[in-house]
Amino acid sequence: MLRTSLPLNYIKRTFRPLYGWTQATPKSGFLDPSWSRSVAIFPGMVVTKTTGNNYTLAGSSNGTVGATANAGDRPAGFIAQFVGGNGVDELLEAGINAIGVWELGPDAEFEVLAPAFDPTLTWAETAGTDSLIGVSVGNGSGAAAYNQGQLIPWASGGGTVSTANGSYQISTNPIARLIQVESPSSIVIGGLQPRYGTTY
Numbered sequence: 001m002l003r004t005s006l007p008l009n010y011i012k013r014t015f016r017p018l019y020g021w022t023q024a025t026p027k028s029g030f031l032d033p034s035w036s037r038s039v040a041i042f043p044g045m046v047v048t049k050t051t052g053n054n055y056t057l058a059g060s061s062n063g064t065v066g067a068t069a070n071a072g073d074r075p076a077g078f079i080a081q082f083v084g085g086n087g088v089d090e091l092l093e094a095g096i097n098a099i100g101v102w103e104l105g106p107d108a109e110f111e112v113l114a115p116a117f118d119p120t121l122t123w124a125e126t127a128g129t130d131s132l133i134g135v136s137v138g139n140g141s142g143a144a145a146y147n148q149g150q151l152i153p154w155a156s157g158g159g160t161v162s163t164a165n166g167s168y169q170i171s172t173n174p175i176a177r178l179i180q181v182e183s184p185s186s187i188v189i190g191g192l193q194p195r196y197g198t199t200y
Helices: 068-072 090-094
Strands: 015-019 024-031 046-049 054-057 075-079 098-104 109-113 131-139 151-153 159-163 166-170 176-183 186-190
Touching (some): 090 098
Parallel strands (some): 024 054
Antiparallel strands (some): 015 109, 024 098, 046 075, 075 098, 131 151, 131 166, 131 176, 159 166, 176 186
């Protein structure tokens, strides 16, 4: 359930399970107290674990937003709440820092709505193989990234992508696979499949 004020009653979650009630695990955790809320977080954006049971937006775990070092952050899962996205901060409204972190099993499928993924990039399904999905870990210049934590197409080893909005670093670790492009603002993703004898 999403509770909002009446002027925001049109808002819907940007991360929705299609096959997830037995195929994915909503783990409980806490937003790291050091998170500055410098980037609006939408459900379905990627978090990484810090210490204890704390999580922060991917690209912030070493305290240097956008640094190349953040590319090695291991994605922990997908946040379930709005933390500033669309002007809604469910954590502040509830008065507790608790979050849900979805961890996908190999057969899980979720619908993701923009801006939890970057809709300005080219999303293409590849027949007979996986189109893997990574995460933006920040702007290459070191500034707070407009798309930090968003899902983006992944290439082996990560790297830097340049767009009209600037350049940014891709995580070296994929987080999911692309199943279907439903529209320019909606994609369906699945959990990573085991690859025996190989690595992503």
